Amino acid sequence: MTIKDVTVIGGGPAGLYAAFYSGVRGLQTRIVESQAELGGKVRLYPEKMIWDVGGVPPVTGEGFRKNLIAQGLTFDPEVMLQTTVEDIKKREDGIFEVITAEGESLLSRSVVIAAGGGIITPQRLEVEGAERFEITNLHYTVQSLKTFKDKTVLISGGGNAAIDWANELEGIAKNVILSCRNETLKAHESEVEKLMCSTIDCQFLTSIQRLIADEEGTLIKQVELKCGEEAGKIMEVDHVLVNHGYERELAFLKESSLGLEMSEHQRITADANGKTNIPGIFTAGDVMDHEGKLNLLAGAFQDAANAVNAVKTYLEPDANAKAMVSSHNEIFAARNKQLKKQAALSH
Numbered sequence: 001m002t003i004k005d006v007t008v009i010g011g012g013p014a015g016l017y018a019a020f021y022s023g024v025r026g027l028q029t030r031i032v033e034s035q036a037e038l039g040g041k042v043r044l045y046p047e048k049m050i051w052d053v054g055g056v057p058p059v060t061g062e063g064f065r066k067n068l069i070a071q072g073l074t075f076d077p078e079v080m081l082q083t084t085v086e087d088i089k090k091r092e093d094g095i096f097e098v099i100t101a102e103g104e105s106l107l108s109r110s111v112v113i114a115a116g117g118g119i120i121t122p123q124r125l126e127v128e129g130a131e132r133f134e135i136t137n138l139h140y141t142v143q144s145l146k147t148f149k150d151k152t153v154l155i156s157g158g159g160n161a162a163i164d165w166a167n168e169l170e171g172i173a174k175n176v177i178l179s180c181r182n183e184t185l186k187a188h189e190s191e192v193e194k195l196m197c198s199t200i201d202c203q204f205l206t207s208i209q210r211l212i213a214d215e216e217g218t219l220i221k222q223v224e225l226k227c228g229e230e231a232g233k234i235m236e237v238d239h240v241l242v243n244h245g246y247e248r249e250l251a252f253l254k255e256s257s258l259g260l261e262m263s264e265h266q267r268i269t270a271d272a273n274g275k276t277n278i279p280g281i282f283t284a285g286d287v288m289d290h291e292g293k294l295n296l297l298a299g300a301f302q303d304a305a306n307a308v309n310a311v312k313t314y315l316e317p318d319a320n321a322k323a324m325v326s327s328h329n330e331i332f333a334a335r336n337k338q339l340k341k342q343a344a345l346s347h
């Protein structure tokens with residue numbers, strides 16, 4: 001087993017950018033990702049338009065994810081998909097053993113934990129028999145907006161994802177109904193305002209009580225909404241979209257034999273450079289906690305660059321601790337010529 005300079009746990013935005021930046025800093029890198037695909041949480045919003053990454057024109061989640069992966073693989077890191085990390089151990093010689101669920105021990109001189117909220121799955125609808133509609137018209141993510149064109153969509157939830165989708169689908173679906181168990185919505189003010197001025201049918205203080213199937217029993221035809229003690233209200237629907245948040249599994253950190261310090265938010269306590277209480281273990285992205293931590297894509301990139309710079313000086317104490325800009329990289333210099341040639345040809 002090759003000993004890598006750095007093993008990045010998690011192939012989401014922070015992990016992919018850490019892999020890219022490790023390449024910039026000349027480190028041999030490995031990414032370990034529990035899912036079958038890279039991209040982290042961005043996989044959950046392929047159709048959403050992303051507006052808030054500096055210098056990046058509005059782009060769909062899927063477009064963004066593809067660019068992110070291409071950038072993350074620039075320096076050919078080793079990528080291990082469908083591999084879940086269960087523990088991290090430190091040997092007496094300082095080498096880390098990253099232990100996978102399959103029982104492999106991956107050797108590394110340092111580790112960057114970029115595991116986000118952990119292994120993430122959407123919170124399922126707690127209604128009898130709901131699972132059987134997951135292959136037809138019960139959705140937890142929007143894979144394609146076309147599915148909802150000219151349809152009646154009932155969205156369950158009152159947070160950012162539910163409100164964003166309600167607003168996005170308003171111009172696409174025939175009708176959008178929002179069922180929210182509270183009397184207020186917990187989302188960005190501008191999105192809530194947009195929703196309140198829209199034609200979206202807001203059913204406050206309601207929750208899904210029953211899914212009523214068609215004759216074949218394969219499609220949801222109606223939804224019964226519970227409203228306090230009142231008798232159920234029946235709504236005709238073509239699709240149901242549930243945005244009740246996510247279940248997160250970060251057990252490997254809490255139970256790690258290394259004794260990583262965790263914050264009250266169940267995140268890794270680190271300084272702004274991603275340094276944890278264990279020398280040689282660094283962290284980046286949503287999994288880390290410090291004052292000023294920003295759980296956004298832009299925040300993940302800065303964390304990743306900081307963590308990799310900290311890795312570099314941990315491995316090579318005389319190395320430059322400061323940021324390296326891309327103009328100083330020989331590999332880019334060679335590729336720039338190629339890119340400029342292509343750009344000139346396409347004009």
Ligand SMILES: Cc1cc2nc3c(=O)[nH]c(=O)nc-3n(C[C@H](O)[C@H](O)[C@H](O)COP(=O)(O)OP(=O)(O)OC[C@H]3O[C@@H](n4cnc5c(N)ncnc54)[C@H](O)[C@@H]3O)c2cc1C
Nearest residue numbers: 010012013014034040041085115116118285286295296297
């Ligand atoms: C619906 C939604 C919309 C959003 N919209 C925006 C937006 O418009 N703009 C914005 O800036 N941000 C947005 N965000 C937030 C943004 O997606 C996150 O801040 C970002 O994904 C964090 O990246 P990360 O790499 O830290 O974590 P993640 O994206 O969570 O990636 C972590 C990766 O680690 C893997 N992993 C976890 N545990 C293990 C393990 N034990 N072994 C191996 N792999 C493991 C996971 O499978 C995952 O792939 C949105 C988030 C959601 C949920």
